[in-house]
Amino acid sequence: AQSVTQPDIHITVSEGASLELRCNYSYGATPYLFWYVQSPGQGLQLLLKYFSGDTLVQGIKGFEAEFKRSQSSFNLRKPSVHWSDAAEYFCAVEAAGNKLTFGGGTRVLVKP
Amino acid sequence: EPEVTQTPSHQVTQMGQEVILRCVPISNHLYFYWYRQILGQKVEFLVSFYNNEISEKSEIFDDQFSVERPDGSNFTLKIRSTKLEDSAMYFCASIPRDRATAGANVLTFGAGSRLTVL
Numbered sequence: 248a249q250s251v252t253q254p255d256i257h258i259t260v261s262e263g264a265s266l267e268l269r270c271n272y273s274y275g276a277t278p279y280l281f282w283y284v285q286s287p288g289q290g291l292q293l294l295l296k297y298f299s300g301d302t303l304v305q306g307i308k309g310f311e312a313e314f315k316r317s318q319s320s321f322n323l324r325k326p327s328v329h330w331s332d333a334a335e336y337f338c339a340v341e342a343a344g345n346k347l348t349f350g351g352g353t354r355v356l357v358k359p
Numbered sequence: 360e361p362e363v364t365q366t367p368s369h370q371v372t373q374m375g376q377e378v379i380l381r382c383v384p385i386s387n388h389l390y391f392y393w394y395r396q397i398l399g400q401k402v403e404f405l406v407s408f409y410n411n412e413i414s415e416k417s418e419i420f421d422d423q424f425s426v427e428r429p430d431g432s433n434f435t436l437k438i439r440s441t442k443l444e445d446s447a448m449y450f451c452a453s454i455p456r457d458r459a460t461a462g463a464n465v466l467t468f469g470a471g472s473r474l475t476v477l
Contacts, residue, residue: 281465290363290470291402291450337402345390345454345466346415349402 249274249340251350259356260328268323268353270338279341280321282312285352286334294336297321308332333357361385363469365451371475375440380472382434382451391434392452392466393426395419402450408434441476448473 250273260266272278279298283291295306302314312323321338335354339347364383372378384391393405407414408426425437434453438445452466 283468288470290365291452291468293465293467296465339402345392346404346407347394347402347466348404351401 249278249342249348251338251340251348253336253338253350253353255353256351257354257356259358261358262330263327266323266325266328266332266355268336268338268355270321270323270350271319272321272338272340273319274340274342278321280312280314281339281341281347282306282310282321282323283337283339283349284308284334285337291337294323328355328357330357330359361467363451363453363467365449365469365472367472368470369473369475371477372441374443374476378438378441378445378474380436380438380449380451380474382436382469383432384434384451384453385455385467386432388453388455388467390414390454391426391428393436394450394452394468395447396450396471397444397447405436405449438474441474443476446474446476 252271254269281296282294284294285291294310295304295312297304297314305311310325312321314321335352337352338350341347366381391408394402396402404417406416406420406426423439427435448471450471451469454466
């Protein structure tokens with residue numbers, strides 16, 4: 248069965264600094280991978296997705312992620328964090344039928 | 360941008376009571392889902408629904424749970440007799456009509472309904 252691990256529960260970063268969130272997955276087939284963001288009181292918003300092709304994918308809000316098959320990873324990055332990026336971030340892998348398996352999430356705090 | 364709308368945003372209920380959580384998916388979407396997130400835990404798949412029947416359900420989705428699309432626009436999750444451990448955020452999601460390839464479409468989630476069982 249598929250699984251997703253996000254090793255960092257909390258990350259604190261200064262505004263303007265770079266951010267990298269780690270995601271490792273376990274899935275038998277070619278994965279479809281996603282990053283979602285959840286701001287307080289909000290739903291899950293899709294940041295970006297990987298289905299195939301270029302392993303570096305660009306998303307909304309200046310985020311990007313790189314799929315590395317050899318490391319079973321799909322890490323999320325942003326070069327310069329804004330205070331509005333404070334949220335919880337979820338990595339997910341898709342099994343058949345559009346059923347998503349989520350990681351435990353990483354909560355990002357942004358210091359002024 | 361079209362949205363998935365969920366009501367109520369927060370419901371408090373007594374253990375043993377029935378609860379209905381409502382969702383209005385995006386109008387041209389045909390596949391519907393419920394997920395839940397217990398506080399501090401992962402978002403978990405509950406059930407998928409297509410063509411007026413359940414496509415798949417998880418182990419969590421036992422006989423106390425049911426889903427329905429009563430009127431062509433709403434998609435409801437009913438918990439027949441709530442337990443303390445049902446306290447969670449429940450997310451509805453949907454995907455569009457066209458599904459040329461598996462995974463080609465992306466789930467759109469609602470803002471969630473927080474259920475608190477006392």
